[in-house]
Amino acid sequence: MANKTIHRIKSHLVLALVFALGLIFLYPSPAHAMHIAEGILPVSWAVVWFVIAFGFIAVGIRLIGRRTREVRGLMPLLGLTGAAIFLISLISVPVPIPGTCAHPCGTPLAAILVGPFISAVLGAIALLLHALFLGHGGISTWGANIVSMAVLGSFVAFGTFLLLRRFNAPIAVTAFAAGLFGNLATYITTSFQLASALHGPGLFWSMFGATIVAYAPVQGPVAVVEGLITAAVILVVHRRRPEILSHIMSRGSNRRLRTK
Numbered sequence: 730m731a732n733k734t735i736h737r738i739k740s741h742l743v744l745a746l747v748f749a750l751g752l753i754f755l756y757p758s759p760a761h762a763m764h765i766a767e768g769i770l771p772v773s774w775a776v777v778w779f780v781i782a783f784g785f786i787a788v789g790i791r792l793i794g795r796r797t798r799e800v801r802g803l804m805p806l807l808g809l810t811g812a813a814i815f816l817i818s819l820i821s822v823p824v825p826i827p828g829t830c831a832h833p834c835g836t837p838l839a840a841i842l843v844g845p846f847i848s849a850v851l852g853a854i855a856l857l858l859h860a861l862f863l864g865h866g867g868i869s870t871w872g873a874n875i876v877s878m879a880v881l882g883s884f885v886a887f888g889t890f891l892l893l894r895r896f897n898a899p900i901a902v903t904a905f906a907a908g909l910f911g912n913l914a915t916y917i918t919t920s921f922q923l924a925s926a927l928h929g930p931g932l933f934w935s936m937f938g939a940t941i942v943a944y945a946p947v948q949g950p951v952a953v954v955e956g957l958i959t960a961a962v963i964l965v966v967h968r969r970r971p972e973i974l975s976h977i978m979s980r981g982s983n984r985r986l987r988t989k
Contacts, residue, residue, distance in 0.1 A: 764867075770926045778876050782871075810851055814855040833954060836848050838959045840907075841963055845880075845886075849875070849883050852882070876922070877915050881914045886914075904956075904963035909952050920937055
């Protein structure tokens with residue numbers, strides 16, 4: 730039975746990767762650029778975000794190495810989770826801000842499934858593929874995009890999930906809130922990054938507020954959609970493969986924890 734399950738997971742992984750490659754090479758029309766685009770940030774700010782990003786990535790890579798040695802069959806889950814981030818974050822909605830757009834992230838879901846540090850690594854890989862093959866984001870802004878989507882999106886979602894589970898919230902509510910707030914955290918961080926680097930002689934808070942307002946009409950509904958996607962997937966995993974969530978359920982539980 731275990732061999733059949735592993736074989737099925739590997740088959741799903743292959744299909745997901747084939748689908749992802751198909752999107753890369755057969756993408757039907759130009760899309761609105763996602764993430765912070767190449768050349769938007771000054772070099773000094775780009776370097777700052779790279780330094781912050783790679784601190785988290787270094788920890789995540791070490792965790793992946795340790796957990797893959799400890800947990801047999803973890804690699805297929807990491808592959809599927811990475812493919813999910815790549816595909817979910819391809820859905821783009823334009824906003825009136827040059828060099829970026831709104832989209833779901835996928836990293837809140839990934840953080841619940843594999844933990845926030847590993848999710849940050851998988852998100853960084855997805856962002857690199859977006860930049861290299863689809864023209865979304867850029868190499869110079871990769872660090873900034875990692876911090877906003879892969880790091881903040883993961884850690885805010887993971888923390889939200891743990892916090893609400895400690896208050897005995899149903900798993901569907903916790904997963905929805907994790908997806909919602911993880912997505913919103915990504916765009917608040919992106920707004921902060923853009924305002925910090927580009928406010929010029931004007932006030933930082935004026936540009937930050939204007940950026941938030943520009944995102945809000947689109948990003949609000951997108952965040953709700955991300956919450957629904959996250960809740961739907963986590964409910965299925967919890968009912969069919971609850972052992973996948975053991976790392977977070979044990980940390981967020983108490984003696985009176987409700988699972989339904």
